Amino acid sequence: MRDSELYLTPCNNPQLNRYFERTVLTGIEQKYYQKYVQDDYGDTLHLWGITQQKGERHSRMGPGEFLLFYSGDSRYKYAAEILAVEQNQELIQSLKTNVFKEKHDVAGFDRWSYCIYLQSPFSIDIDSKRLHDYAGHSSNQPFGFTKLNKQGKEAIENEYGDIEEYLRSQSIDQVDGASKNIGSDSQFNSINEIINVASRETRSNKSTIRDEVSKLDQRDIPLEIIYEILRDKYSSDSESSILSVDAVGIVRGARLYDAGYDTIRTLADIPLSKISDVSEISRETAQVIKDHSQELRSNENTAKQIAFESGDDLIEVEKTLRSVGVTGVPRSEARSIVSQLHTHPSFLDIPQLPRQAAYYLIDRGYETSDEIARSSSEALTEIPQIGDRNVAAIQKNAAEFTGEINVENSLSNSVRLTNLDKKNKKETAKILGVEDIDSLDDEEWDAVLSHFFREIIDSPFDFQLDSEI
Structure with a gap:
């Protein structure tokens, strides 16, 4: 209970x-x-x-x-x-x-x-x-x-x-046994019947299905369409569904089904104006849908190409492309910035920074986490998904992320310094303030370096060795 x-x-x-x-x-x-x-x-x-x-x-x-x-x-x-x-x-x-x-x-x-x-x-x-x-x-x-x-x-x-x-x-449907959405020729008489049938056929959670059915029913979408889109979403072959297209969720999917556009091929072939004529789909969203539908029918795969070039996980790249698509940016247009996002170090590694915000930060000219940390909060809140509630946390996390990058670079220098020959050790020792290197064995030399770089980690500052060393 x-x-x-x-x-x-x-x-x-x-x-x-x-x-x-x-x-x-x-x-x-x-x-x-x-x-x-x-x-x-x-x-x-x-x-x-x-x-x-x-x-x-x-x-x-x-x-x-x-x-x-x-x-x-x-x-x-x-x-x-x-x-x-x-x-x-x-x-x-x-x-x-x-x-x-x-x-x-x-x-x-x-x-x-x-x-x-x-x-x-x-x-x-x-x-x-x-x-x-x-x-x-x-x-x-x-x-x-x-x-x-x-x-x-x-x-x-x-x-x-x-x-x-x-x-x-x-519920209304339980009381009157009928639905306002469908005529007498329907195989369904109520939304509860759809919930029961869909959960049984797809072996899905009733509570989840009920929430989605309620959302669609409030928009006066016919019960037959509600059933079809649910079956499409929870089927084992969901990759061929229009729900796999960017910016097409359960509501837009149902709207497209109701308009007769129920396959990826159809969305790829019909004019853009036909998609934007569908209820709850703007011109910008229609462009995202059209762009991705055409890609899915071709041999191209933007997500795989970005994942290969950046070395990042394909699933993470897909999440970013779909997230950006919701804002009205098609994959063909988003590719360059998304590719930058999935390099290392990346804005996506900054805690509490939403993917959409990370995308638009690059789009607005931000190049480093330090620039985010030092920017004015007023400027940052102009970025989608950054507002007064999360801007302070994002800037704090960006500053900490900048410090982590400095630490990584410092540690990299430390590794290179431990492999120096005797002549270069003397040159390096001058920089470190060590006078008599001959009196230090390897273990003592490593201790000097460890102490030095611990200080860098605790209090990062600009450090650069002469290129000859």
Whole structure:
């Protein structure tokens, strides 16, 4: 039995309902959140916000628990699973600036302090009176964001096993046995049926499939298409699927399927304008899709070529190319910079520096980790995926990485110095400040060198031997 909590969330007044529709149902586009959130939530981040007081009161709230949204008329109509919770004023400010521009919207939004990141919401139909009876409440509606009490939770677990099973049993599809997305000639009657069939056929985790189905169902994608794209994703021959094409995830894949473009050959052959006409695919993304589809049909392989030239792992090169492709840069255009990224030492070795940010740092003229460390934070936050929340950590890590490179170079010099002949040892000794080298045996000489280079490691400074030595 899964141990989850259930948080009752009112959104029945006009203002809260606008927030709910925009941040939970529609979600926040990646361009508005990516600089302010450490994790990558894909094209869309679904979220809800609560005040600092509520956040502190529910400090143990976290992943795997659920929000239940009250919409009025004694009904809870949506639920969503929590992915993460954090205080994030920078993200809230971004939403105020870019999403909620009307004064009547921003007024209440100013009270948000904690952001609750969510899975795609799914439709339910719960009678609030019955739910509140479980908890011993006399009111049919919640008057604020609150956790269902112990009495209510135990009553649900006694009847349904756990919170998650209770919510799934109350889904719209479970209640009416039909779907708004498909006609009577469909082989599927509900999204739950797809979840069961797809998980059984592909031997995949039901929870994962359920999240993906919910995301697609919210976009009114036909059930047959949802089933086809899921089967494509989890089949053993996934490399031949359009989901192997850069910038094509589960949502864009379903959109392309629905438009009739279900093979790599089709994407490679049709005009670019046909791809960009598909919902949720921009002109730039269409170019990425077209470029990679054509490559997959040819004998070329950009990733393999870069891996061979750089000596880096093929899987890591593929990750970088796909990551950059999400931003609208096709492989043919990205090749030169990605090749630079996969040399050593590389920006990709700097901890907490996202791949996309590393790519755009080179694109903007940065050549060394030291330049990143010494740059102004204002300049760095102009780079995609570097924002106020992570810029300080990135610069600190870049500075440490610069020191590691200096240490490697110093150690390399140390190895060369230990192999010097007697004449060159004397010349080197002058540089090191050792007067009488003849009195030192090999072990003592090694000790001198070790001490010297330990000092370099502890306090790196510019050091260069004469080219004749």
